[in-house]
Amino acid sequence: MxxxxxxxxxxxxxxxxxxxxxxxxxxxxxxxxxxxxxxxxxxxxxxxxxxxxxxxxxxxxxxxxxxxxxxxxxxxxxxxxxxxxxxxxxxxxxxxxxxxxxxxxxxxxxxxxxxxxxxxxxxxxxxxxxxxxxxKNVVSWTTVVAALANARGRKEDALQLFVAMLRDGVAPNMYTFSSILGACSTPRVLAAMHGSIVKVGLDSDVFVRSSLIDAYMKFGDLDGGRRVFDEMVTRDLIVWNSIIAGFAQSGDGVGAIELFMRMKEAGFLSNQGTLTSVLRACTGLVTLEVGRQVHAHVLKYDKDLILHNALLDMYCKCGSLQDADALFGRMPQRDVISWSTMISGLAQNGRSIEALKVFDMMKSEGPRPNHITMVGVLFACSHAGLVEDGWYYFSSMEKLFGIQPEREHCNCMVDLLGRAGKLDDAVKFIHEMNFQPDSVIWRTLLGACRMHKNADLAAYAAKEILRLEPDDQGARILLSNTYADLRQWADAEKSWKMMRDRGVKKDPGRSWIELGKQVHVFIAGDLSHPCSESIIQELSRLFSRVTNLGYTPQTEFVLQDLATEQKEDLLKYHSEKLAIAFGTMNAMEGKPIRIMKNLRICGDCHAFAKLVSKSEGKVIIIRDPVRFHHFQDGVCSCNDYW
Incomplete structure (x- = not known):
């Protein structure tokens, strides 16, 4: 003592x-x-x-x-x-x-x-x-209301206690409302709570408004959150962070970046929360130049591992592996997320062998791999056709690292086997899994069936998807495209008619490119861009150049029963070709042309991009929903295996 x-x-x-x-x-x-x-x-x-x-x-x-x-x-x-x-x-x-x-x-x-x-x-x-x-006073009530609102499965109890508080004649304060807003289970309840806040005169409180923004964003109501934000006379960093994070998490990367620019113009200094949200937005939009500006702000947080991991993820997913390599090499500390991000980033950018080398380094000098790491490793094997390596890593991950295979790992194996054309092995693997296959796994098999033109197995996979998710129209589209690939027009038309009757429309190909902090979007067959006339002229010039290098239109990638000339016209205005032409028109010396695409790149556009990279001496980087294609000197990083 x-x-x-x-x-x-x-x-x-x-x-x-x-x-x-x-x-x-x-x-x-x-x-x-x-x-x-x-x-x-x-x-x-x-x-x-x-x-x-x-x-x-x-x-x-x-x-x-x-x-x-x-x-x-x-x-x-x-x-x-x-x-x-x-x-x-x-x-x-x-x-x-x-x-x-x-x-x-x-x-x-x-x-x-x-x-x-x-x-x-x-x-x-x-x-x-x-x-x-x-x-009991307002502190007593607020403490318990907040505890219930933050507890899993107790939000309804929080709302009931809040009602009891009002009936007991205790007036909620700013902290009560900030807590209970997170318990609002429906937009209707949120609207009622918003009305109560206005009624007691706390709608001008910065703390309450920040929570209101978060609540609206949780329901995906960007307009509601933006309306609350715009009505504020004074704003602090917490409010700016709330609105930026809400837009970034909701997938509106453009809105998040615009708000970040406004915040800087208003004289606010960003913190870790702001920068993490903006990096997420840059990652989603593949806006590398804005991401590099954010990197300048990150420098003052040289020991912040979360920020460095977000920055590393942004560089990998924007296809800038040179920046990613440099950042990874000088990070003061790396955790399992850092290593896993680098492995996945290399694999997504067509550098699967290097990804596996980083994995070997991780095993010798880094933290113990986790289930996310192994997803990246299996992804690397899948996208390089390394079937034997993939089998080895999958079968040994539990023994070597104590990681029980999960659905994501099994999906990678189906993808690995499917891409390699081993469709029967993929089906056998699915039936021998320790759990029931979900629609994601069947969709992976369906994609492989289309790739290898197996209509019978595609129909089987589509049937399984629709049994699990009757409203999944993506399966119907993939199946109809498979029939069209095989020129089975009657079957394709049957699928298309069924979709038309259901009011389903195919998502058109979209590509977008960043130029001077502005994002330009191109849609297949749509010539409404302000520079369309110049883009058409540039396309004609590029077609003339690549034709001399051996390009011929691959009309089999037009999934319609049309004459050859009509098919060639449709191919000419695919969204990535429009974006490539716009990119070559505005290309800067020494900088690659970076394009984002919502659908898998077609074989004709892939061949076109390879030859344009050679004829123009430019690096063209196209990111589709799954991976990157780096085109340089007539060669693609995927080695034509995608």
Whole structure:
């Protein structure tokens, strides 16, 4: 026992006998008593053990503990992560072993104890104490409402308690509303809560508005969140972060980047939260130049691993492996996410052998691989046709790393076998899995069936998908495309008619390209772009150049029963060709042309891009939904295996 504590212990034991034990918070005050002074100091500074050791002595001496000191002691328990010590304080303060507070309790201390139980997820204890409190104020109600709102599966309880709070005549404050907004289960409930906020005049509070923005974004209501944001007279960094994160998470990368630019113009300095959200937006849009600007802001957070991982992911998914390699090499620390991101990034960019070399480095000098790492490794094998390697890694991952194969790993194996044309092996693998195949796995097989023109197996896979997800129209589209690939026009027309009857429309090919911080979108066959006339002229020039290098239109990639000339016209205005022409028109010396595409690149556009890269001496990088194609000097990084 420390010297000060020992002194207090002796003084306490020398106190007059015969004093009965009373509630610590309601006995006669002895403010100058050395025991109380020592207790208050220990509650403020610790050590926690010494402060707790004085509780029995205070009770024996019949001294009144200062509620502020007891509250500080409870906070010490929270800091040390010891809820059992909180229960000990509860028993000593209120007497007996019951967690319910008797009438002698201090509201201030009771609120602190409720908060302690809530922070450690001990909701039953928090509710029992709360229900036994003879007096409750807005802090009491808000603490329990917030705890229920943040707990899994208790949001409805939070809403019911909020209603009880209103019926009890307690007016919610900004913290109550900020907490309960996260419990709104439907847009209708959110609208009602928004109305209550306006009614009590808290709609101008920055904290509440930030929570309102988060709530609207959670339901995907970008307009609602933007409306709340635009109505604000004053904004702080928390609000800016809320709106930017909401747009980024909802997939509106353009909106997120525009808001980031506005935030900088307004004079706000970004923090880690802002930068992580904007990097996510840049990753989704493949806006490398904006991402590089964000990198400049990241430099001041040179030890922030989360930010560095987000930056690494952005470079990999924007196809800039030179930047990714450099960043990975100088990161002050790397965790399993860093290594996994680099492995997946190399694989997605057609550098599967290098991805497997990084995996070997990870095994020798990095952290233990996890299930995400193995998805990247199997992806690398799949997209390089490394069937034997893929089988080895899949069959040994549990033995070597203790990783039980999951659906994602099995999907990679189906993809590996399917791409390699081993369709029968893929079906056998599916039937021998330890769990029932889901629609994702059947869709992977269906894609392989189209690639290798196996209509019978494609029909089987499509049937399985529609059995699991009757409204999945993507399966019908893939099946009809498979029939069209095989020139089985009657079967294709039957599928198309069924889709027309259901009101299904095929998603047209879209490609987009970044130029001067602006994103230009091109749609197959759509010549409405302001520069369309110049783009058509540039396309004609490019076709003339690549024809001299041996290009001939591959009309088999037109999935319609048309004359050859009509097919060639359709091929000419595929979205990636329009984007390539726009890119060559505006290309800067030494910089690659970067294009994003919503659908898998067709064989004709692939051949065209290879030859344009050779005729123009340009690097063309096209990212489709699965991987990157780096075209340079007439060769693609995928080695024509995609």
């Amino acid at each position: 420390a010297a000060a504590s020992l002194l207090c212990h002796v003084i306490a034991r020398s106190a007059p006998a015969g004093r009965s034990r009373r509630c610590l918070l309601h006995s006669d005050p002895h403010t100058a008593h050395p025991l109380l002074v020592a207790f208050s100091r220990l509650c403020a500074r610790g050590p926690l053990r010494d402060a707790l050791a004085l509780l029995p002595d205070l009770a024996a001496a019949g001294l009144t503990a200062d509620p502020v000191a007891v509250s500080r002691l409870i906070k010490l328990c929270v800091r040390h992560g010891t809820p059992s010590d909180g229960r000990l304080i509860h028993r000593h303060v209120f007497g007996g072993g019951d967690v319910a507070a008797p009438s002698c309790s201090s509201l201030f201390v009771s609120n602190s104890l409720v908060s302690l139980y809530a922070k450690f997820g001990l909701l039953d204890d928090a509710l029992r104490l709360f229900d036994g409190m003879p007096h």
